[in-house]
Amino acid sequence: MHYDRIVGRVWKFGDDINTDLIIAGKYKLSITNLDELSRHAMEALIPNFAEKVKRGDLIVAGRNFGCGSSREQAPLVLKHLGIGAVIAESFARIFYRNAINIGLPAVECKETNRVSNGDTLEVNLVDGYIKNLTKNEVYSVKPIPPALLEVLASGGLVNYVKKYGRLPW
Amino acid sequence: MGKTIAEKILSLASGKDVYAGDIIVASVDAAMAHDGTALLTIEAFNEMGGRGLWNPSRVALVIDHVAPSATESFSRVHRVMREFARKYGATLYDAGSGICHQLMVESGLVYPGALVVGADSHTCTYGALGAFATGIGSTEMAAVFMSGKLWFKVPETIRIEVNGFLQSMVLPKDVILKIIGMIGADGATYKAVEFCGPTVKAMSMDGRLTLCNMAVEMGAKTGIIEADGKTIEYLSGLGVKEGLSFRSDEDAVFSSKISLDVSGLEPQISCPHKVDNVRSVREVEGKEIDQVFLGSCTNGRLEDLRIAAEILRGKSIKKGVRMIVTPSSRSIYLQALKEGLIEIFMRAGCIVCNPGCGPCAGAHQGILAPGEVCLSTSNRNFKGRMGSVDAEIYLASPATAAASAIEGKITDPRRLLRK
Ligand code: SF4
Numbered sequence: 001m002h003y004d005r006i007v008g009r010v011w012k013f014g015d016d017i018n019t020d021l022i023i024a025g026k027y028k029l030s031i032t033n034l035d036e037l038s039r040h041a042m043e044a045l046i047p048n049f050a051e052k053v054k055r056g057d058l059i060v061a062g063r064n065f066g067c068g069s070s071r072e073q074a075p076l077v078l079k080h081l082g083i084g085a086v087i088a089e090s091f092a093r094i095f096y097r098n099a100i101n102i103g104l105p106a107v108e109c110k111e112t113n114r115v116s117n118g119d120t121l122e123v124n125l126v127d128g129y130i131k132n133l134t135k136n137e138v139y140s141v142k143p144i145p146p147a148l149l150e151v152l153a154s155g156g157l158v159n160y161v162k163k164y165g166r167l168p169w
Numbered sequence: 170m171g172k173t174i175a176e177k178i179l180s181l182a183s184g185k186d187v188y189a190g191d192i193i194v195a196s197v198d199a200a201m202a203h204d205g206t207a208l209l210t211i212e213a214f215n216e217m218g219g220r221g222l223w224n225p226s227r228v229a230l231v232i233d234h235v236a237p238s239a240t241e242s243f244s245r246v247h248r249v250m251r252e253f254a255r256k257y258g259a260t261l262y263d264a265g266s267g268i269c270h271q272l273m274v275e276s277g278l279v280y281p282g283a284l285v286v287g288a289d290s291h292t293c294t295y296g297a298l299g300a301f302a303t304g305i306g307s308t309e310m311a312a313v314f315m316s317g318k319l320w321f322k323v324p325e326t327i328r329i330e331v332n333g334f335l336q337s338m339v340l341p342k343d344v345i346l347k348i349i350g351m352i353g354a355d356g357a358t359y360k361a362v363e364f365c366g367p368t369v370k371a372m373s374m375d376g377r378l379t380l381c382n383m384a385v386e387m388g389a390k391t392g393i394i395e396a397d398g399k400t401i402e403y404l405s406g407l408g409v410k411e412g413l414s415f416r417s418d419e420d421a422v423f424s425s426k427i428s429l430d431v432s433g434l435e436p437q438i439s440c441p442h443k444v445d446n447v448r449s450v451r452e453v454e455g456k457e458i459d460q461v462f463l464g465s466c467t468n469g470r471l472e473d474l475r476i477a478a479e480i481l482r483g484k485s486i487k488k489g490v491r492m493i494v495t496p497s498s499r500s501i502y503l504q505a506l507k508e509g510l511i512e513i514f515m516r517a518g519c520i521v522c523n524p525g526c527g528p529c530a531g532a533h534q535g536i537l538a539p540g541e542v543c544l545s546t547s548n549r550n551f552k553g554r555m556g557s558v559d560a561e562i563y564l565a566s567p568a569t570a571a572a573s574a575i576e577g578k579i580t581d582p583r584r585l586l587r588k
Binding site: 018020029031032063068071072090093101102145147156161162169 | 240
């Protein structure tokens with residue numbers, strides 16, 4: 001994965017997108033197969049989201065994305081559907097940790113309100129900016145701490161351990 | 170410079186002098202995963218080449234979310250958990266033991282000054298014992314299983330002082346709902362919330378656990394209450410002697426201080442579909458309901474069952490309404506049995522389920538149909554959480570739940586006092 005340039009089309013969501021909206025507990029607690037589980041991602045907000053979304057698409061949201069449960073299945077189903085990054089004004093803390101730990105870029109950007117559904121963005125995590133290619137605007141992002149960026153760049157914690165033979169801490 | 174309780178515990182756990190904002194690696198004192206999160210943890214543990222637990226006596230695995238199993242795929246998850254626990258010597262709480270958070274509190278693994286992590290967002294509950302406890306993800310839990318260590322950002326603390334006597338039928342649940350309504354669903358993100366003041370001091374441990382349980386509904390990393398004589402007494406009743414009781418220093422730096430007088434507080438209710446959508450019960454009185462759920466890690470403890478039973482004694486729940494009662498643990502169930510509470514519930518027409526999460530997570534034992542309305546004593550009313558995305562969930566206290574079950578509609582429990 002190239003962290004210097006993630007380009008994708010935007011699916012825009014609002015504030016407080018909780019983990020039950022991302023993947024409902026009733027599915028998480030009955031389906032253990034990720035392929036099957038992913039089919040229900042975001043369905044309460046956008047019916048058949050899993051069929052509509054294309055690999056490389058981006059999720060852009062408002063405040064407190066991923067609030068609620070600690071379920072790692074929430075970032076997992078998004079990654080499984082090929083979401084390139086989740087960009088939000090702010091994240092709930094466990095979702096943020098989980099996303100990085102499974103290798104899904106979670107990017108904090110205060111200007112997500114300027115992004116519209118369907119825009120194409122270019123995300124640069126190394127230099128810390130987002131370019132809106134549709135609107136020709138540039139937004140700044142909150143840098144991901146270096147230690148976490150390393151976990152992310154390895155493709156998550158499990159891959160980090162496989163690569164380096166030790167935990168990052 | 171003075172420190173908050175959170176800074177003191179994380180200093181102890183990291184062996185350094187740390188303050189809010191520092192990123193640290195700390196040793197944890199106990200770790201927990203349940204059947205909703207343990208499978209991913211075990212898979213990550215195996216993939217990372219885990220060969221043993223850092224300290225098996227400090228690791229608990231709990232089968233509570235779908236207990237006993239409702240589907241074959243979950244029966245398999247449970248089997249994997251049982252085998253993992255046997256192989257590596259972790260403590261397994263099998264189906265029927267109770268809800269992870271209640272079991273952790275009863276297990277003695279949580280004590281004042283401890284740093285505890287759980288693969289569940291409501292791990293923050295244990296702050297009621299003066300511990301620093303927070304929810305983490307499954308994969309990082311695997312790393313904790315292996316190493317006993319994890320990175321943390323030392324949080325700032327919001328201090329909430331609660332003053333005043335609660336009126337009859339107004340409970341700790343009403344206090345925390347009020348606070349969440351004030352602070353908002355993300356008002357405490359990344360922060361610790363310390364509850365203090367005479368009202369909190371006067372609360373039993375059951376009530377304090379209810380407060381801390383819902384800290385995460387404001388985004389908080391943890392809820393925390395200074396351990397006092399009541400905490401020590403409660404723990405010694407469980408045979409726990411360990412622990413260091415910390416209090417925040419006078420000159421500690423808080424991100425904000427809030428003070429709240431609850432003397433005139435009315436019963437509160439969180440309306441669909443966000444926990445911070447809080448009103449007084451009076452404002453939504455009369456709304457017809459289909460199901461009432463008394464239970465969960467928020468309100469399935471003895472004090473909760475007692476007040477509900479007191480209201481339901483000699484009465485029946487409204488025809489057409491189902492009321493599901495799920496004690497939070499086996500020991501609570503047994504005590505409720507001894508006190509005659511279970512009989513009161515059964516005679517009133519309730520369904521009494523085995524200890525566990527029950528319908529809270531929408532897995533079984535009371536899944537909502539489209540259009541149905543549920544009044545629950547749990548902690549989340551997200552769209553689709555307890556079944557259909559077209560169902561509605563209201564969150565309230567055990568007293569409001571019992572009163573509403575009798576009337577078949579949302580009811581201010583103080584109304585029954587006046588009758
Ligand atoms: S009772 Fe509900 S909130 Fe508590 S641990 Fe179980 S599912 Fe989670």
